[in-house]
Amino acid sequence: xxxxxxxxxxxxxxxxxxxxxxxxxxxxxxxxxxxxxxxxxxxxxxxxxxxxxxxxxxxxxxxxxxxxxxxxxxxxxxxxxxxxxxxxxxxxxxxxxxxxxxxxxxxxxxxxxxxxxxxxxxxxxxxxxxxxxxxxxxxxxxxxxxxxxxxxxxxxxxxxxxxxxxxxxxxxxxxxxxxxxxxxxxxxx
Amino acid sequence: xxxxxxxxxxxxxxxxxxxxxxxxxxxxxxxxxxxxxxxxxxxxxxxxxxxxxxxxxxxxxxxxxxxxxxxxxxxxxxxxxxxxxxxxxxxxxxxxxxxxxxx
Numbered sequence: 001x002x003x004x005x006x007x008x009x010x011x012x013x014x015x016x017x018x019x020x021x022x023x024x025x026x027x028x029x030x031x032x033x034x035x036x037x038x039x040x041x042x043x044x045x046x047x048x049x050x051x052x053x054x055x056x057x058x059x060x061x062x063x064x065x066x067x068x069x070x071x072x073x074x075x076x077x078x079x080x081x082x083x084x085x086x087x088x089x090x091x092x093x094x095x096x097x098x099x100x101x102x103x104x105x106x107x108x109x110x111x112x113x114x115x116x117x118x119x120x121x122x123x124x125x126x127x128x129x130x131x132x133x134x135x136x137x138x139x140x141x142x143x144x145x146x147x148x149x150x151x152x153x154x155x156x157x158x159x160x161x162x163x164x165x166x167x168x169x170x171x172x173x174x175x176x177x178x179x180x181x182x183x184x185x186x187x188x189x
Numbered sequence: 190x191x192x193x194x195x196x197x198x199x200x201x202x203x204x205x206x207x208x209x210x211x212x213x214x215x216x217x218x219x220x221x222x223x224x225x226x227x228x229x230x231x232x233x234x235x236x237x238x239x240x241x242x243x244x245x246x247x248x249x250x251x252x253x254x255x256x257x258x259x260x261x262x263x264x265x266x267x268x269x270x271x272x273x274x275x276x277x278x279x280x281x282x283x284x285x286x287x288x289x290x291x292x
Contacts, residue, residue, distance in 0.1 A: 006193045014202045021209040021229060030221055037225050040206075044232055047199070051243040056251050060235075063258050068228065068265050075269045076221055079276050098215035102208040109204040113197045123196055123244045136242075136251055144248045145255065156259040163263030170270035 009050075017043040030076045034069055041065040052126070053136035199240035206233035220272050220282040224265065231261050 020040035024033045041064045048057035126132035134140055145153055206229060213226025235254045242250025276282050 004193050010194045010198060014198075017202070018205055018209070021206055024222075024225060024229070025209055025213045025217070030219060033222050033225055037229065040229065041232060044236055047236060048239050050194075051199070051239045053239045053242065053251050053254075056235075056239060056254050059255065059258060063262060064228075064232065068262060071265055071269060072221065072225065075273060079273065079282065095216045098212045102212050105211075106201075106204055106208055110201055113200050117197065124246060135246070136248070140248060141251055141255070144252050148249070149252050149256075152256060156256060159259060159263050163266045167266040167270040170267070170274050 006050075013043050013046055017047075031073065034072050034076060037072075038065050038069050041069070051136075052132060055136055055138045055141045196240050196244045200237055203233040203236040203240070206230075206236070218283045218285055220275070220284050220287070221269075223284065224268050224272070228261060228265070231257055 017040050020036045020043065023036040024040065027033050027036060041060060045057040045060040045065070048054075048060060126135065210226045210228075210230035210233065213229065214223050217223055217226065235257055238250045238254045238257070242248060272282055275287060279286055281287075
């Protein structure tokens with residue numbers, strides 16, 4: 001296969017994505033890890049753009065790189081957990097097993113993709129620029145989301161509500177609640 | 190605009206990112222970094238969803254990415270709340286110190 005500009009772009013972006021993931025894995029400082037992960041998310045959103053999913057790419061930037069990672073950074077700085085002391089029970093054997101099994105998994109996927117599945121299948125090209133614009137835009141996503149996937153969409157709102165209530169219930173201060181309950185009981189007496 | 194990168198390349202890239210996420214969960218001891226590795230794995234699954242949506246010209250793949258993102262957001266909210274609560278009682282978020290159910 002000749003090295004077209006698309007392939008070069010793919011390999012450069014893939015290198016950045018993998019490098020950012022490795023950086024997240026290895027950096028000692030949790031804030032650096034979070035920033036590396038944001039780089040990775042941004043690169044993946046560029047992949048989404050290349051793959052004809054502009055709406056998903058923008059949601060990726062706003063929800064993942066925006067909301068979720070800001071939440072992560074907020075919690076890291078709230079807890080002051082930038083640097084965690086390395087515990088004495090360093091799992092050196094576990095790390096080697098993770099490395100070995102990860103390589104095994106990658107090999108299995110590569111064998112399946114390039115040998116069993118045949119690999120080099122190219123996705124069909126868009127007939128016109130208009131078709132490319134229509135494929136993954138907000139309009140077409142919305143039409144699928146609110147017709148075929150209406151019930152799952154409504155259920156996600158329930159999921160988010162449960163997540164919200166769970167977060168509030170988990171982080172409330174137990175002592176304060178007990179104090180206020182005692183105070184209200186005293187008032188009643 | 191013609192995509193000339195085969196879908197299989199995206200699948201392998203996503204497998205690499207997924208493996209790095211698994212390695213992060215297994216090797217790191219910081220609970221927040223373990224959470225970030227889980228996010229990395231979810232994101233690599235999203236990449237495969239979008240790549241196959243492009244391959245088969247089927248928008249359902251992209252809609253599933255939308256749902257995965259919703260689940261990830263809810264998971265992060267609850268998970269970080271748990272981490273904050275654990276930090277309050279244990280003064281640590283190393284998963285080695287979280288070894289009993291009793292608070």
